Amino acid sequence: MSEAPRQGWLARLRAGLARSSDSLRGSIGGIFTRRKLDAASLEELEDALILADLGVATAAELVERLRKERFGKDVTETEVREFLAQAIAAMLEPWAVPIPHRERFRPQVVLVCGVNGTGKTTTVGKLAKQATDAGLSVVLAACDTFRAAAVAQLEIWGQRNGVPVIAGKEGADPAGLAYEALERAQRQRAELLLIDTAGRLHNKAALMDELKKIVRVLKKLDPAAPHDTILVLDATTGQNAHRQVEIFKEMVAISGLIVTKLDGTAKGGVVVSLAQTYKLPVHAVGVGEGIDDLRPFEARPFARALLGLDAT
């Protein structure tokens, strides 16, 4: 291939991208103004869902449903959006479940895990706030003994919440620390123990073993612990989230998800197929870096946001 068309293609692509990212943001917007639902509009609709990270298969499935019901009919833009939002909300409704308070366990042990940088430590800080607000006595365990200043970070969250943080030395064995933390929380008769763990990529066997060991060790003190094992998922993550959930679930029996960083432009659409495929509740969503920026996960507003509809 010669040099000239090369540049031509890339240059065109770049110019196109500047436009497309704008137009796609409200992509469903321009598609339907009361006209026949035809193949071209369905395709554009599918693209819009793909852009929200729903994945090709789920997007196609949803659009197919729409096609079956409305193809060739006159539809308005809003009708189409509402149709899809409702379909997605219905899929997610059964999975919108907060973290249950399990009074019979003292403490209820919540293990928080996930890949690097998703927002685990921040989420632990936010959960502690909600729990203390609800009147529970909370203890935090800083089991990320690997990352630089991870302990210091959680300690600040502890101070913000006025709750104790159990920490070891950097490089200490996280499982040993988890054991110690549960022992102390039990002794103090704390109601909730939140365990922050180091970020780990699911494809690293040694790190996943480390996490399994934490679970094993907790069970020595309380066979039912951890009572909740939460995977923290970054909303900007694409289809790799499937692998994350699959492997974390296999390794440590994930019991629910929390999706963070929904205050950006990422829509977290991958959750739609995740909840279905893995039968996992979505407990909450992170919408900022502040202590109060954790909201219950609600199917309808989430689905409407996916489709660029307002929250009502």
Add this chain to the structure above:
Amino acid sequence: MFESLTTRLGNVFDRLKRRGALGEADVLEAMRDVRVALLEADVALPVVRDFIAAVREKAIGQEVIRSITPGQMVVKIVHDHLVQLLGSETAALELGSPPAPILMCGLQGSGKTTTSAKLARRLKLKEKKKVLLASLDTRRPAAQEQLEVLARQAEVASLPIVPGQGPLEITRRALDTARREGVDVVILDTAGRLHVDPALMDELVAVQNLAKPHETLLVVDALTGQDAVNVANAFKERVALTGIVLTRMDGDARGGAALSMRAITGKPIKLVGVGEKLDALEPFHPQRVASRILDMGDVVSLVEKAADLVDKEDAEKLAKRLAKGAFDLNDLRTQLQQVTKMGGMGGILAKLPGVAKIKAQMAEANVDETMIKRQIAIINSMTPKERRNPDIIQASRKRRIAAGSGTGVPDINRLLKQHRQMQDMMKRMKKQGGLQSLLGGRGMPQLPPGLFPR
């Protein structure tokens, strides 16, 4: 990274290549499959769209349909476009005159702080630079402490933490300190920020205006999905980016962000993070990645490429036999002959990733053209029956073959052993339905056993 995309595309291409004539419909179908493969790898939709349109346009052209190997032509067009997407040159950091500031920016949790420390370590060790690390992250709990700890681990200086100072004050202090202390490079680590947060984006612009960095690097998580477009565009609009760092390339994402980043921003990927430790930072070699996605172990395409130069029928026969997992000494000879006709090892090797590594291995193993010619001579000295069924070659036959080819019995043994290994490899490949087995655990290129004796 990339492995499953490789397999997906490989399947599409195999189907294409099995066809004789290609109609427009065949090409369109293949392009639909390519589109899905790219989207499932999280390549940005606008990039995928333009990619498919451009490839389709070329592939449906007369040239392809009329060519002898239309399937191969389409694959080549896809190859060329992917290479283009990734860019072809490794882009180095431009440091400028000391003290040269490097500004790191990106979304929350993308890996800015870790990358800052990795980069400092790299510049210190590889380029003997005197580096100063400064954290402008006054927002996240213990963010400044994190960089301080990492600086200590990297044995690089970090700017003392002064509580209460804002990002601009810290920047000023960092630049002053650097000038005073004869620092070559100042790395400015900033707080994570959303591209839609106007106040924080303004702050970043202010820092950039003050520091006037030669390099402003956007740090992006390789696991990012479709939002990568929005993020990269928004950052690019506000701060003049000079390059991208992709982190968490040690994950098993299919590499969509890596594929689309340059197309989105027009800026090169300069570095990739491949782990949490401070030595896990590498320059980005687009060519190597492209060949890893496309060419790796694509034996069939190697053979077909040879067909243009050598004998098409032979090549097709061999390709078919390979696909079945059959591989006798006749096949080995055909392949060896093609290697020599293709301009020797250079030609065939150029198609394999990690060329440098393989070349080193070859040099170590003393492989050269004359060796291949000798191997062909050995096979020529065998009877057709022996070539089809090497198991019957026992001591007396070996002596005869050695005498006939002017070699020694050890040479015969080595050739037979190589053939056995290759045969095993072919069988394994057939069983696994792909060429994944050629990739080592971490996707590092490994020398296929056989062709090059150890």
